[in-house]
Amino acid sequence: MALLSQQQLQRFLLNRIDCNAGFKTTSKKNVSVANKERSRCCSAIAIDAPSSGLTDVARIKWGSTMIQGLREEMEDDVVLRSDDDGLDGFSFAAVFDGHAGFSSVKFLRDELYKECVAALQGGLLLSGNDFKAVKKALEGAFESADAKLLKWLEMTGEEVESGSTATVMFIRNDMLFISHIGDSCVALSRSGKAEVLTNSHRPYGSNKVSLQEIRRIREAGGWISNGRICGDISVSRAFGDMRFKTKKNEMLEKGVEEGRWSQKFVSRVQFNGDLVVSSPDIFQVALGSDAEFILLASDGLWDYMNSSDAVNFIRNQLRKHGDVQLACEALAEAALDRRSQDNVSIVIADLGRTDWQSLPLQQQNVVFELGQAFATIGIVSLGIWMSSLLSL
Template identity: 80%
Template sequence: MALLSQQLQRFLLNGLNCSFGLKSKKNSIRERSRCCSAIAIDAPSSLTGVAGIRWGFSRIQGSREEMEDDVVVRADNLNEFSFAAVFDGHAGFSSVKFLRDELFKECVEALQGGLLLTGKDFNAVREALEEAFTNADTKLLNWLEVTGEEVESGSTATVIFVGNDVLVISHVGDSSVVLSRSGKAELLTSSHRPYGNSKVSRQEIRRIKEAGGWIVNGRICGDISISRAFGDMRFKTKKNEMLEKGVKEGRWSQKFISRLQFNGDLVIASPDIYQVALGSDAEFILLATDGLWDYMNSSEVVRFVRNQLRQHGNVQMASEALAQAALDRRSQDNVSIVIADLGRTDWRSLPPQQENFVYELGQAFATIGIVSLGIWMSSLFPS
């Protein structure tokens, strides 16, 4: 259910308790980890770099057994640009642990210490970032091979470079970047997933099949549900070993794999790269892992953050509240968030963005109806 206004939440709670005589029960909720990234430097708002930008970032563990997300915010060696990234790991934390420092170094080197970012040649920037991502992935695959540490691990990476009037994005995976312009949400990235009807999804499905792969229930070879990521050597340098392992595990037959012919990597680390102008109406940039976006859409997120900033103006508090809101909506995934307030908005002078009361009221009565139905069904089957 969508987050409701405080007034409507009180109405719901009071109405349910009065109507049905429900007794509150204490549920045992596992303590969730909540911390800022070890790579982020100093306090969120004290980072140097682009003048006026205030940073907030948050990592919070959902019901997963491990925290495999991470956040990086840096403002060094990039010629007055700031760098931020979110990583979403899978099959272990090893790939994220490697990338959170290595990818930044590769980007700095390829971008010539930020000189390319300040130039007017976007093609040069794109080629540099493609090279940086490719080099980082090659080094990661070699490192996984040599160390033997969580060899099936991988990670998405969504990176932003923020200047005074321009934003550059380099994106691999299913995290997302949203820009708030005068309260309107602009979704700037598309998820790399091998399912769905979006243009990007259709392109990814076609690429995988042309490379000799197949998709089962939205997963490449019935395994992984993202089509672009770092690491994941079984879909790159160890494809034949992956097939033989599948035969041993009874996932497919020897006859089946004898008909296959790979023509490329099934999962790739080639980024989508965008450049976005930041005018006077640009308020803040937000990037986050899919643990947020699977439960809140971009408009809801922008409205939530704006109202947080209007109330107290603290970007760090807003990022932490947003991460908690995702868990309150029953997000099962880990959630990592970075917010860059561009410093162009007097938040205290803004009126609050109003929720759609009619929509909320409909949500309220739908909830009451579901609870009523559950209680009625429980009365039919007494324990």
């Protein structure tokens, strides 16, 4: 757990949130790791929502942010679209987490939305109370988008080994649909309790989903080495990644050339399917009166903060100032303060049902922050004392 910096300590003692009104747009170019400059892109919108029988709901408030951590490139992206785009009262949000370049994300951030909207017949299927139809439509949209991406990558020759995870949400005040591949995650706050709605698609671990992914990969002729498919990639569902789909044999030959495995080993490999797939998990979640907000974030957050901590952090932020955008930015900074090495992308949808100012701060979080503050004071004092001794 990272201690508070001197700047954060000052913020804490003054009980202020210091978030810049202006911000730097996230760069897709290389950023020096030594400088580890945190570039960010943020946005906040409030979307009118239709009546859904919940009379206390008026508006959904959105916040989003992306911060580049110690990675050399920013390969994440966030997409938000309001219900004005013909989604029959639903709004769209997505987080993309790219790897081996930004090209796949660049293609998907527009194309996947178009494929989903077309497959869902605008928002008609979302409002039709037929989950099987929605599931089939979104599965088809992901499959179509991936096929188009693979053709585009091969045609352009632009970062042909790139790929991207994607977690997509369609939200109305009373209903949430999720279409998910990869290791981003969606969590829902219900009366302050964190409810995790998605599972990470990774080829390691002992949970049910991971074991299913490992079995699927092995049945397709692949293998797992050090928690990675063929010792290479650590997510088992993603867009792009043609070397694990249409170019598997070329991947084997390249591995022989690089000395990663022998020709004899390769001669025994027989592929029966794609090692990385774009088939999504689809979820439908009813949003009752106890639903407070929805949190969607890349693994740059979840690898360093669990869902309960993240939900409590957001709730305390909203109690202080009620600003979902500031809460979003503060959560991203908190992930980096916990030594997150990855890019961090976050979307928060405040469903507008909670009077945040009327809720008391959670005592355990206040005590924890005080402990951090006093620990930091102690370290600073110790540093000053040691400096004075050295100067004697």
